[in-house]
Amino acid sequence: MATSDAAGAISWRPLAVLGLAQFLMVLDTSVMNVSISQLVDDFDTDVTAIQSVITLYTLVMAAFMITGGKLGDLWGRRRAFVVGMVIYGVGTTLTAVAPTLLVLVLGWSVIEGLGAVLVLPSLAALVGANYTGSARATAYGVIGGVAGAGIAVGPLLGGWVTTYLTWRLVFAGEAVLVVVILLLTPWIRDVEGAARRTRLDGVGAALSAAGMALVVLGVLQSSTWGWLRPRDTPVEIFGFAPTLFVVAAGAALLACFLAWIRRRQAAGRQPLVEPELLAAPPLRAGLSMLFVQNLVLLGVFFAIPLYVQVVLGLDAFETGLRLLPASVGMLVAAMCGSFLGRRAGPRLIVQIAVATVVAAVLWLVSTVRPSLDEVSFSLALALFGIGMGLLASQLGYVVQGSVGEKERSEVGGLQYTAQNLGSSLGTALVGAVLIAALSGTFTDRISADPRISDAVEQQATVRISAGITFVSTTDLRAALDRTAVPPAEVDAIVDGYAEAQLRSLRAALLAAAVFAAAGFLATRRLPTGVPTPLGTAD
Known part of the structure; x- marks a missing residue:
């Protein structure tokens, strides 16, 4: 194992390669979020179309991540990584040269996601x-910190380059x-006997992928179709509207997936x-906390760039x-969180982190105004990052530490399924709340404004109800x-x-806080x- 050298210090070479790969994965989404306009x-x-592109990327990952983890067991984890x-x-590469939105979807959302x-x-x-041991806790803390670094560098680097x-x-x-990572992959030691001779559960893979895809x-x-009244x-x-029927069909398929894996196990x-x-x-x-963390993180990081770019210009x-x-x-808290977790325990740190995130998002709600209060906005975002960083420092360690060696790749699939399902639903749910609140509030404002004639109000209401x-x-x-609308009514x-x-941005952020x-x-x-x-004794 690459646990430590003779002096007892952690060996950084495997972590450097794995950390660079983690950085790459996080960088992608954060770049997209600041490049929306x-x-x-x-x-x-x-x-809405770009929201769909971002959501599809995380949806592809959520739908197939369990299968990806199982393939790591079949092929060996380092081979699957390569x-x-x-x-x-x-x-x-295809994304970099994409001439149309469809090619962007293929390159970024589908191929990169797979x-x-x-x-x-x-x-x-x-x-x-x-x-192993304390080195493992440190390693997961570093990976969480690298994720924070990707989120730190992504908006800044992506924003400047864009x-x-x-x-x-x-x-x-x-x-x-990617080329650099592939050249350095020999630094990572594979797990001895990691590849297992077993067949992939194709039915289970199809049920889980289809179920999560339909839910998301x-x-x-929902923002296009409507929840109940069709648009x-x-x-x-x-x-x-078909929205609830599609979600229900996805939930039914996931229930079938759970029944299927129990039946398959009972059959040996x-x-x-x-x-x-x-x-x-x-x-x-x-896994539940990873889902919540990413739902809130991606939801907030979808709403805030809209406020800064579209509203503030x-x-x-x-x-x-x-x-x-x-x-x-997030970077600082993730790096310090492993140290705090060893002393206070994961549960307390995560509870403090959740309280911090809720407080930060509520603070952000109060900063959404026609003009930006730089100090209040920055402090609220810093607090939000600290909460998210503390979560990142604990959850990967808890999930991987809760299983034995042979289940690690399988649980890795569950871990990133939870994260990416949360990311998909975060963008989708916050986006749906945003559009619903925008539509309702705009309709109310037009109806209540005496400067707008009945004819224009009626036309506007029809347009809004259509989407x-x-x-x-x-x-x-x-x-x-x-x-032909008169200037005063414009x-x-x-x-x-x-x-x-x-008001719609505030509603979306309030939903994230909930x-x-x-x-x-x-x-x-x-x-x-x-x-x-x-399976071990307490």
């Missing part, structure tokens, strides 16, 4: 396999990093996931600068100026839309000390 312009599309990095490199489903579970397992050059260079640079698809499309829908079911065959793993309270609590680099306090706070997007007031005014409509934007607070329910099952592997 530029992507909208480059591909002549709207915010194959995944090659696929990821192909995807990031590469990541092999890389991430193997990465989690290889960290646990290359380190503003002054082109976002495409970021993905070209990622392709170079339904939530994502822009491909089909109506008994007069209702290898299931995609061991049912005992899903039943273990500490592991289930750790700042460019991608300025957006990255405004997000820097959160990123630095609304989050655009700048400048773009809205330019569109209205091309119509002013009234733009004023109403500006107020609706702020989701974070719900995480307290899972913390009761987290260990108070060093995690005990499943």
